[in-house]
Amino acid sequence: GQNIDQPTEMTATEGAIVQINCTYQTSGFNGLFWYQQHAGEAPTFLSYNVLDGLEEKGRFSSFLSRSKGYSYLLLKELQMKDSASYLCAVSQSRDDKIIFGKGTRLHILP
């Protein structure tokens, strides 16, 4: 079957670092996406990992381990505007279907 798990909610402090984990079980693997979604808005693309390792993009980094079915999104130097939901999504190689997790709602405290 297919399943994507991520924590429902997390809280962190402005200026700190937070790691949002995602584990997945899918029918084949063709890459993993992270999207950011502010309340009432559409998701926007953050990162795409298809090979193992860490991809860094400014304050945001994404890590993938295909053998463990595991990814994380690392946010550094947190800002209030980072308060949003973060969606993990996996592309299945079996049918090219992209499956989204339920999202992690991140609250940033001043």
Added chain:
Amino acid sequence: EAGVVQSPRYKIIEKKQPVAFWCNPISGHNTLYWYLQNLGQGPELLIRYENEEAVDDSQLPKDRFSAERLKGVDSTLKIQPAELGDSAVYLCASSSRTGSDEQFFGPGTRLTVL
């Protein structure tokens, strides 16, 4: 470059009424997706098009939902008749290719069924 356009942004209807949503993807994007998103949940795929062909509609409730993408550009999603449980945000997204390309999402249509 214009993003994905959706209309209407909001729609309120009574149950058993029909409703239609429209989407114009980013120019040149062959793949178009319709998603349903409930509050606090991730997007759930309803249908995926490659050009004008529906290549994955396994999650589309075909007894009341229908979609079309004539000429492989714009798309419409219809619900007839609407039920209370259909209240959600309907998102349209497009990408250059399926599978490994990022998706660009429209602002969504928030449907309320009374």
